[in-house]
Amino acid sequence: MLRRFRLEEPQSVGEISELLGRFGDSAKLYAGGTELLLAMKEGLVHYERLVNVKGIEGLNEVKQHNGAIYIGALCTHHQLETSPVLKQNLPALVKLEENVANVRVRQVGTLGGNLCFAEPHADPGTLLIALEASLTAEKSNGKREIPAESFFVDAYETALEVDEVLTTIAVPIPAKPSGVCYMKFGYLERPSVGVAVVVNLNADRSVVDDIKIAVGCAGPAPMRVPEAEALLKGKSLDEATRNIVQAGETSGRASQAISDLHGAQDYKEHIVGVLLKRAFHSALSQ
Amino acid sequence: MANTMLRRPDVQTVPISFTLNGKLQELDVEPHELLLDVIRERLGLTGVKRSCDVQVCGACTLLVDGRPVSACTTLAFEVRERSVLTIEGLADDGKLHPLQEAFIEHGGFQCGFCTPGMILASKALLDENPDPTEDELKHFMHGNICRCTGYKKIIESIMAAAQKMSSTAR
Ligand SMILES: Cc1cc2nc3c(=O)[nH]c(=O)nc-3n(C[C@H](O)[C@H](O)[C@H](O)COP(=O)(O)OP(=O)(O)OC[C@H]3O[C@@H](n4cnc5c(N)ncnc54)[C@H](O)[C@@H]3O)c2cc1C
Numbered sequence A: 001m002l003r004r005f006r007l008e009e010p011q012s013v014g015e016i017s018e019l020l021g022r023f024g025d026s027a028k029l030y031a032g033g034t035e036l037l038l039a040m041k042e043g044l045v046h047y048e049r050l051v052n053v054k055g056i057e058g059l060n061e062v063k064q065h066n067g068a069i070y071i072g073a074l075c076t077h078h079q080l081e082t083s084p085v086l087k088q089n090l091p092a093l094v095k096l097e098e099n100v101a102n103v104r105v106r107q108v109g110t111l112g113g114n115l116c117f118a119e120p121h122a123d124p125g126t127l128l129i130a131l132e133a134s135l136t137a138e139k140s141n142g143k144r145e146i147p148a149e150s151f152f153v154d155a156y157e158t159a160l161e162v163d164e165v166l167t168t169i170a171v172p173i174p175a176k177p178s179g180v181c182y183m184k185f186g187y188l189e190r191p192s193v194g195v196a197v198v199v200n201l202n203a204d205r206s207v208v209d210d211i212k213i214a215v216g217c218a219g220p221a222p223m224r225v226p227e228a229e230a231l232l233k234g235k236s237l238d239e240a241t242r243n244i245v246q247a248g249e250t251s252g253r254a255s256q257a258i259s260d261l262h263g264a265q266d267y268k269e270h271i272v273g274v275l276l277k278r279a280f281h282s283a284l285s286q
Numbered sequence B: 001m002a003n004t005m006l007r008r009p010d011v012q013t014v015p016i017s018f019t020l021n022g023k024l025q026e027l028d029v030e031p032h033e034l035l036l037d038v039i040r041e042r043l044g045l046t047g048v049k050r051s052c053d054v055q056v057c058g059a060c061t062l063l064v065d066g067r068p069v070s071a072c073t074t075l076a077f078e079v080r081e082r083s084v085l086t087i088e089g090l091a092d093d094g095k096l097h098p099l100q101e102a103f104i105e106h107g108g109f110q111c112g113f114c115t116p117g118m119i120l121a122s123k124a125l126l127d128e129n130p131d132p133t134e135d136e137l138k139h140f141m142h143g144n145i146c147r148c149t150g151y152k153k154i155i156e157s158i159m160a161a162a163q164k165m166s167s168t169a170r
């Protein structure tokens, strides 16, 4: 059962921020509600006010501009899985979005809500970290850019301040020749382990010019794994292919995997390695 | 109207109007009222069910502007100016929808608890993809859970309805 709350329906980001600042812990921003309402129904949290942001114009669009994709924080998973701009430029993100939750959650759940709730068992954050996405946080008196990598602080904790609103997620389109792959594994409703790889090759595809690896779900927050990247970056394709198993073990250890319902720590670490190898080869074959 | 007068003056209500199974509805809801409760308790349509209450099972599936949502986790005010379809609104003047007929013909249900959600979700699927592959069907429907049938008969029912609908559309 939901307890009574007041509904606020501001018309600008400035007003949202002002309300969140004024009411502090007793108010909460409400987007699709797929996480928030569950927590409130369970009685885990209660807010006197919900601030509905769906009336704000311009935050539910996907645009391409100067080599980057700009995703409004209010875009639903369904919008993203069907977005022509994303299909053209970031098919790996489209595939990820098609496999978030179920059709009803994708219909109303937003990308912004997914990132801001920072539930560890989520997909998009991991891929956005590997893609070096940048998140725009706005409040009444200004805005700032937060790299996806430093946005996730801990389970259910982000770098956002109380009165900040996530408005846009900017994703640079990887330079070619490149491959992007996100893979997840899980048998419960939400993913247990997720691994993202973004690889750039030299022109004749013989050397790994650059690679970004991120791991999510296993531990409290998604993270980049520079130790594993170092084993592959600048290496010939042959050498990188030989090193991928070691990179997988390194990533598993770095993932801060915890034992829980989704599996034991060593099991998750192992899965990280398996997924990294598969994602690497899949990215190379693109 | 009577609605608002019964409530305490300090309680916020939101006036909403929406179409429910093709008919205009106007009522005042409180912000925290869930669509599922409004449809079942206030409007008396009990085809929509509450089961898991956490958006996993699909027993509470309704179509809002033709797309499936979990009524158990949708605030009622969200359907203002929209169109809501429940299982009660699917038959056309007493004539069952081809999906309903197919579920009967192919034994697509046993206890029937999941059936309103199954049929509405599959209607949304067939409206956007009239000729789905079995994999597409499974992907779209994987958030609708059935405790009885083992799914085989449900898949057969939906596939049969798809075939019938596309042959009559031709
Ligand atoms: C059954 C189920 C299965 C799921 N499976 C998956 C899965 O497989 N993979 C996956 O990645 N996710 C999964 N999810 C999570 C899902 O993606 C999120 O529930 C959804 O995207 C959250 O978006 P929302 O708009 O509903 O957020 P809300 O519930 O509205 O908000 C969530 C939180 O974020 C805050 N917030 C929202 N938007 C902003 C913003 N723009 N700025 C600042 N703060 C904001 C809110 O205040 C709130 O605290 C699942 C969820 C459910 C219920």
Ligand code: FES
Residues within 6 Å of the ligand: B049, B050, B051, B052, B053, B054, B055, B056, B057, B058, B059, B060, B061, B070, B071, B072, B073
């Ligand atoms: S009762 Fe709503 S999804 Fe199960």
Ligand code: FES
Residues within 6 Å of the ligand: B108, B109, B110, B111, B112, B113, B114, B115, B145, B146, B147, B148, B149
């Ligand atoms: S028929 Fe009983 S739950 Fe599906």
